[in-house]
């Protein structure tokens with residue numbers, strides 16, 4: 560069963576028509592990758608889903624409910640969490656304060672908050688050691704971990720993650736690969752935008768390749784991974 564259905568969306572920035580009849584469907588519990596070269600429209604797709612850039616036409620459905628024209632705070636309350644590109648957080652606030660923002664405004668019981676908190680500290684023990692540190696003073700890798708932890712604290716059913724490995728050292732990329740797989744194994748559905756195409760194909764079940772705001776190819780990741788033509792044509796890896 561699909562948890563997210565995006566059907567023929569057209570999204571604009573002012574007069575610029577960015578997404579052209581773009582469609583995708585994400586199975587509940589799966590890890591789905593959305594890939595394509597710079598400027599292909601990946602971030603715009605995530606923004607169209609959460610409602611920070613509503614499509615002009617087409618529909619977005621989450622668990623069967625039409626959320627096409629929702630505002631971001633509404634989609635968040637329904638159970639969609641986004642970890643944006645460049646790990647946006649509050650650099651002046653401490654790690655603990657940033658984490659608290661993750662569940663603020665959500666209808667979550669105290670018990671569930673402590674359960675989620677324990678879970679994120681198990682994924683990222685470093686954060687527990689650094690609760691009082693200002694987020695802005697942490698390394699890029701630690702900030703990425705904090706951004707993911709904060710996203711998980713809203714107790715999402717669907718996690719949208721935009722280029723989490725960008726700018727990270729290879730050892731951290733490996734750690735992140737492991738964490739994303741574990742989050743997925745916990746049953747959280749993930750839609751992952753990733754420039755590291757090898758990693759995206761490796762950890763995802765299904766992948767969508769988009770270019771110039773349009774669908775190009777999609778299929779099981781292990782099949783697409785072997786297709787050199789896709790890499791040459793749409794991913795500029797050749």
Ligand code: ATP
Pocket residue numbers: 572575577595596597598599600601602603604
């Ligand atoms: P990247 O990997 O570079 O982030 P992307 O696939 O995520 O690429 P988008 O960020 O969705 O691509 O951008 C798609 C197109 O929309 C690009 O041509 C970009 O220049 C344009 N664009 C993005 N944000 C805006 C904006 N706020 N106003 C106008 N145009 C924008």
